[in-house]
Amino acid sequence: MTGVVTVTLNPALDLTVHAAGWQRGQVNAGQGMHLAAGGKGVNVASILADLRAGQGEGVTATGLLGDENPERFETLLRDKGIRDAFLRVPGPTRVGVKLVDPAAQETTDINLPGLTATPQDLAALDARLDELSADHGAFVLAGSLPPGVDADVYVRWVERLRAAGRFVAVDTSGAALSAVLAAPVLPNLIKPNEHELAAALGRDLPTEDALLAAAHDLLGRGADVVAVSRGEQGALLVSRAATVRARPPRVPVVSTVGAGDAMVAGLVSAHLDGLSLPDAARRATGFSVGTITRLGAHLPPRAELDTLTAQVEVTLLSENKEFQHG
Ligand SMILES: Nc1ncnc2c1ncn2[C@@H]1O[C@H](COP(=O)(O)OP(=O)(O)OP(=O)(O)O)[C@@H](O)[C@H]1O
Numbered sequence: 001m002t003g004v005v006t007v008t009l010n011p012a013l014d015l016t017v018h019a020a021g022w023q024r025g026q027v028n029a030g031q032g033m034h035l036a037a038g039g040k041g042v043n044v045a046s047i048l049a050d051l052r053a054g055q056g057e058g059v060t061a062t063g064l065l066g067d068e069n070p071e072r073f074e075t076l077l078r079d080k081g082i083r084d085a086f087l088r089v090p091g092p093t094r095v096g097v098k099l100v101d102p103a104a105q106e107t108t109d110i111n112l113p114g115l116t117a118t119p120q121d122l123a124a125l126d127a128r129l130d131e132l133s134a135d136h137g138a139f140v141l142a143g144s145l146p147p148g149v150d151a152d153v154y155v156r157w158v159e160r161l162r163a164a165g166r167f168v169a170v171d172t173s174g175a176a177l178s179a180v181l182a183a184p185v186l187p188n189l190i191k192p193n194e195h196e197l198a199a200a201l202g203r204d205l206p207t208e209d210a211l212l213a214a215a216h217d218l219l220g221r222g223a224d225v226v227a228v229s230r231g232e233q234g235a236l237l238v239s240r241a242a243t244v245r246a247r248p249p250r251v252p253v254v255s256t257v258g259a260g261d262a263m264v265a266g267l268v269s270a271h272l273d274g275l276s277l278p279d280a281a282r283r284a285t286g287f288s289v290g291t292i293t294r295l296g297a298h299l300p301p302r303a304e305l306d307t308l309t310a311q312v313e314v315t316l317l318s319e320n321k322e323f324q325h326g
């Protein structure tokens with residue numbers, strides 16, 4: 001059972017407008033715009049589909065999508081061959097407007113409210129996840145929660161999916177992450193960045209040792225892999241078999257949007273391919289670095305991806321022989 005399902009409860013349409021020298025309260029000329037379908041689960045699906053192009057393995061995206069503006073999402077999913085299992089709910093998916101003034105090197109953000117999930121929406125999504133769990137092996141629960149959703153929604157789904165024997169990855173922040181980390185059943189894979197992890201645990205994690213101790217604590221409580229990403233410093237990854245540090249090569253950054261999502265996609269695909277932790281760390285970091293060299297959540301062409309991946313510096317900090325071949 002190899003199919004992957006990504007779940008995005010709170011997708012977003014990102015509208016970027018370039019308007020050099022724009023002024024408040026005036027009529028301004030713009031030079032261009034870019035409209036992209038986003039949200040963490042959508043980004044993870046997009047990157048997995050890039051990896052698997054032509055290999056025939058299924059990527060399915062579900063979650064809640066507003067019925068007023070679904071076109072950009074539908075196009076992305078269709079273009080990438082991702083199965084669209086989103087529920088349509090009345091109203092608009094939230095829109096984030098980025099007003100870029102390249103001359104002043106300034107960006108102004110306006111984040112519009114989107115959907116509020118109803119109990120009926122969530123019940124329908126529960127049913128859809130149950131259906132999908134019949135024939136998909138891995139689930140990625142990613143991103144923030146829209147209004148109307150309790151902070152423990154991921155806790156519930158992690159328990160249900162793991163009880164059914166499915167592999168579950170979670171990438172979220174704030175109260176939703178705190179709830180996941182405090183729950184009796186942890187996801188198989190967790191990928192917070194260092195700030196999200198510290199905030200969710202309610203304590204400072206100022207050093208590599210502190211981050212590793214926190215990650216090991218989560219392993220002890222049932223996670224299989226914990227990856228703590230640290231922006232341009234790379235990531236720390238722990239499993240029962242090994243502890244690894246991955247450092248990305250220096251690259252020209254076009255957009256850091258999707259860096260973390262690319263890491264999640266890399267780690268999930270590494271799990272499905274049975275890679276060791278050092279190899280998973282290399283692949284996932286290669287994906288992240290590849291993604292930040294372009295706009296949006298897309299992998300670069302294969303040759304470029306392979307070159308970047310080969311440049312990732314992976315250090316084995318410790319290993320546990322007992323678990324190496326488990
Ligand atoms: N400026 C950068 N230069 C090189 N690599 C980077 C840079 N920023 C991020 N990365 C790579 O991307 C990975 C994930 O980045 P980061 O820790 O910023 O994730 P994140 O905060 O979860 O991002 P997201 O906004 O997508 O959720 C890092 O481990 C690193 O390998």
Ligand SMILES: [Mg+2]
Nearest residue numbers: 171193260261
């Ligand atoms: Mg992230």
